[in-house]
Amino acid sequence: MKIISSPRELKEYLKNINNTVGFVPTMGALHEGHISLIKKAKEQNEIVVVSLFLNPTQFLKGEDLEKYPKKDEADKKICQLSGVDVLFFPQASDMYGVDEVSILAPKVRGYVLEGESRAGHFNGVLTVVMKLLNIVNPTRAYFGKKDAQQLNLISLMVKQLFMSVEIVPVDTVREKDGLALSSRNAYLSKEERVQALKVASSLRTASAMVSKGVLNSYEIITAMREMLAPLEIFYVEVLDREFSPLSHVEIGNTIILVEVKVATTRLLDNIWL
Ligand code: AMP
Numbered sequence: 001m002k003i004i005s006s007p008r009e010l011k012e013y014l015k016n017i018n019n020t021v022g023f024v025p026t027m028g029a030l031h032e033g034h035i036s037l038i039k040k041a042k043e044q045n046e047i048v049v050v051s052l053f054l055n056p057t058q059f060l061k062g063e064d065l066e067k068y069p070k071k072d073e074a075d076k077k078i079c080q081l082s083g084v085d086v087l088f089f090p091q092a093s094d095m096y097g098v099d100e101v102s103i104l105a106p107k108v109r110g111y112v113l114e115g116e117s118r119a120g121h122f123n124g125v126l127t128v129v130m131k132l133l134n135i136v137n138p139t140r141a142y143f144g145k146k147d148a149q150q151l152n153l154i155s156l157m158v159k160q161l162f163m164s165v166e167i168v169p170v171d172t173v174r175e176k177d178g179l180a181l182s183s184r185n186a187y188l189s190k191e192e193r194v195q196a197l198k199v200a201s202s203l204r205t206a207s208a209m210v211s212k213g214v215l216n217s218y219e220i221i222t223a224m225r226e227m228l229a230p231l232e233i234f235y236v237e238v239l240d241r242e243f244s245p246l247s248h249v250e251i252g253n254t255i256i257l258v259e260v261k262v263a264t265t266r267l268l269d270n271i272w273l
Helices: 007-015 033-046 070-081 121-136 146-159 185-186 192-210 217-228
Strands: 002-004 019-025 047-052 084-089 140-142 166-170 232-240 254-262 265-272
Touching: 002 007, 002 121, 019 033, 019 121, 033 070, 033 140, 033 166, 047 070, 047 121, 047 265, 070 265, 084 121, 121 140, 121 146, 140 146, 140 192, 140 232, 146 166, 146 254, 146 265, 166 232, 185 265, 192 217, 192 265, 217 254
Parallel strands: 002 084, 019 047, 019 140, 047 084, 140 166
Antiparallel strands: 232 254, 254 265
16 A cells, blocks of 8 residues: 655556545544444445545534544555555645635535534535545545535535546445444543434334325424424435435425434434435
């Protein structure tokens, strides 16, 4: 596995490669969720590039940038064992200068759900993803459905800015008890982790209601909110795949999304129906 930290060097290296390139951007502290993205990229491409970059511009002031889990050496091992061909491992100074051009998230879709309580977060996400895609110039790039709004906004950026990369959504990987894997799960104490299970179980309840024919969004959201209490709820929403609210679940075109705070940790999850 080649490890490259300079964007220019990576561009130079990839210029001579005529194979399909699959790209998996990450912020590190890799887990099985990230590994499933890498596996999918390996299945569908000849070369796999993973980036490991804790992007400072997507954290708001006072958020967890400083305490975000860092496991660089373990991450490198995981990438090597997963058959990654190139690991892009830049420093912030390799990625950003002063007086920067940036991508602005759309004024509506970028400021609802997670974007409402983290105003500006998606500007940072889209800007870094644009930079990374321009450096790697991949055939396909892989993003988790767990971060559904991020996936939606990146797909929108690629479409609206006429970019050529194919964005590939990847299913959420969960612990046996249903908890969606996340690097931020490391913040949870034992007791908080038990509280966190309410998120996945509220989504399972929603799915069971739909299976029984309850399609009314209000009924589903009410039942989920009852289950999530007394956690601090940022949102529970029933949306279509383009992120517009639905009064009723439409099978094949629905995402039910939830975000809560357990102690100081934000947890988000969703199901696609
Ligand atoms: P992160 O390192 O948290 O920025 O995540 C990097 C990529 O992995 C993003 O596309 C995430 O959506 C994806 N990801 C994170 N957690 C999971 C999971 N549990 N299952 C599948 N993909 C995930």
